[in-house]
Amino acid sequence: GENVEQHPSTLSVQEGDSAVIKCTYSDSASNYFPWYKQELGKGPQLIIDIRSNVGEKKDQRIAVTLNKTAKHFSLHITETQPEDSAVYFCAANDYKLSFGAGTTVTVRA
Amino acid sequence: NAGVTQTPKFQVLKTGQSMTLQCAQDMNHEYMSWYRQDPGMGLRLIHYSVGAGITDQGEVPNGYNVSRSTTEDFPLRLLSAAPSQTSVYFCASRSDWSQETQYFGPGTRLLVL
Numbered sequence: 001g002e003n004v005e006q007h008p009s010t011l012s013v014q015e016g017d018s019a020v021i022k023c024t025y026s027d028s029a030s031n032y033f034p035w036y037k038q039e040l041g042k043g044p045q046l047i048i049d050i051r052s053n054v055g056e057k058k059d060q061r062i063a064v065t066l067n068k069t070a071k072h073f074s075l076h077i078t079e080t081q082p083e084d085s086a087v088y089f090c091a092a093n094d095y096k097l098s099f100g101a102g103t104t105v106t107v108r109a
Numbered sequence: 110n111a112g113v114t115q116t117p118k119f120q121v122l123k124t125g126q127s128m129t130l131q132c133a134q135d136m137n138h139e140y141m142s143w144y145r146q147d148p149g150m151g152l153r154l155i156h157y158s159v160g161a162g163i164t165d166q167g168e169v170p171n172g173y174n175v176s177r178s179t180t181e182d183f184p185l186r187l188l189s190a191a192p193s194q195t196s197v198y199f200c201a202s203r204s205d206w207s208q209e210t211q212y213f214g215p216g217t218r219l220l221v222l
Contacts, residue, residue, distance in 0.1 A: 001168070004151075006151070009149070032209045034209065034210075034211070036213075041215075041216075042215060042216070043113075043199050043201075043213035043214050043215050043216050044152070044199070044213045045213070046210060046211070046212075049209065049210070089151060089152065093209055096142075096154055096157065096167065097154070097211060098154075099144075099151040099152040099153075100151055101149055101150055101151040102149075102151050
């Protein structure tokens with residue numbers, strides 16, 4: 001089955017700086033790569049996703065890039081704000097979603 | 110729409126007790142699934158269902174049972190609780206197996222003593 005690795009496990013950034021989270025996957029058949037944000041005490045919520053026929057997608061301050069050849073994809077958050085503090089999960093879909101271990105992002109004011 | 114709802118929010122069990130975690134969705138989604146979340150391990154799939162009457166095992170199914178008698182409900186049963194089942198459990202749904210956007214419930218925090 002699919003194996004998704006996510007780095008780093010924790011990330012602390014100064015407000016206004018950028019944050020980057022990287023994930024790798026193992027199954028070349030995976031064709032859908034979502035990113036979820038989980039705030040304390042809540043369920044994960046989809047924030048952006050990318051499909052295998054697209055190399056990059058942007059939505060305001062967040063962007064995701066995909067390198068199919070290298071089997072890795074990344075989440076980029078620009079101009080970070082305190083409300084960006086949360087746990088972020090990447091996932092890869094080869095019919096069943098497989099999740100990375102998560103990255104705890106802390107934005108320092 | 111209420112989306113995906115889960116009950117209870119929090120539960121304490123003693124080793125060997127059984128219980129059912131409830132999950133319901135009002136979006137007429139065919140595909141539903143259960144995950145457990147443990148520190149440093151992300152979300153691991155326990156069981157999933159592609160429609161009423163159809164269920165299958167995920168990555169970590171041992172100690173859990175599911176059934177899907179209606180489109181709306183997908184309960185998760187712990188047959189004989191063990192401390193290793195202490196975790197946060199999330200139910201999720203999406204419109205069907207081919208559609209990717211998945212919606213999660215708020216979670217049930219389970220402590221097994």
